[in-house]
Amino acid sequence: MPELPEVETIVRKYSKLLSGQKIAAFESRWPRQVSPDYNAVKTALPGLQINNLSRRAKFIVMHLSNNSWLLVHLRMSGRFEWLKPGESEPAHVRALWTFESGEQLLFCDARKFGRIIYTSDFAAATAGIGIEPLERSFTAARLGDILHSHSRTIKTMLLDQSLIAGLGNIYTDESLHMAGIHPARRSDGISDEEVLRLHGAIKTVLKEAIRHNGTSFDWIYPDGHMQDNLKVYGRKGEPCRSCGGIIERTVTGQRGTHFCPRCQPLK
DNA sequence: TGGTATGTTCCAAA
DNA sequence: TTTTGGAACATACC
DSSP: OOOHHHHHHHHHHHHHHHTTOBEEEEEESSGGGEESOHHHHHHHSTTOBEEEEEEETTEEEEEETTSOEEEEEOTTTEEEEEEOTTOOOOSOEEEEEEETTSOEEEEEETTOOOEEEEESOHHHHTTTOOBOTTSTTOOHHHHHHHHHTSOOBHHHHHHOTTTBSSOOHHHHHHHHHHHTOOTTSBGGGOOHHHHHHHHHHHHHHHHHHHHTTSOOOSTTOOSOOGGGGOSSTTOTTSBOTTTOOBOEEEEETTEEEEEOTTTSOOO
16 A cells, blocks of 8 residues: 555654553464564563654654564555544454553554564664655765666666665656656666756655645545546556646556656657 | 556566 | 566455
């Protein structure tokens, strides 16, 4: 389901609900999602308090009172639900936190791809993750260095979480369209001027998506409105809102890839 | 029934 | 050695 804007929206929503909550119990119904070891995590969590929530890449980060962390990755179909005492459970509950308040955080995940990681070493757990695209350190020069450091298809490079953190299939396609760059272009062939445009496009697209609470097009993630503002993603065969060209869909790196052949020539 | 899915990892092939 | 392609994970929807 989620990319950076959707995770950011979830973190903002659940920050108020979770900050200060004391964990009474933790349970997983699909233990292989929990690492490093479900029984150890189940034993460690009761008694701890959630200090606050934040986001790193597509991870929801809970900072706990013993200075350890829980990282939750929603992958394709994960979502949070909030359950008050007496309310009935929704479908696909895979893990749940019960708080001393009696309220419960549910981790629902139809496809069971999500991950829950408990760690006392946040730096080590996130060591392989690339730069945050909305931070000041993500400059056009930095993006240029990343793109020119290898010769790869630009679309798959933007999706590589070890380089840039948080872009997924929707916002990669949207950013490339805004920058006028064909998704099959080689990363090391992107000109300095194009790097500048792409850098601006990534920041603009992500910020706009956050403003709209992310993108919603199925039952998994209901709270977003960015779907009304997408220019290419999911618009195969429809006219480009910029030039009137017909949006095409191809497959790169096993991901559907949407672009406007007129705004984004292959050269 | 078959195709598709907002993600990531691993291994083989090029 | 670097990059790409395919399968796997597991399930639901159209």
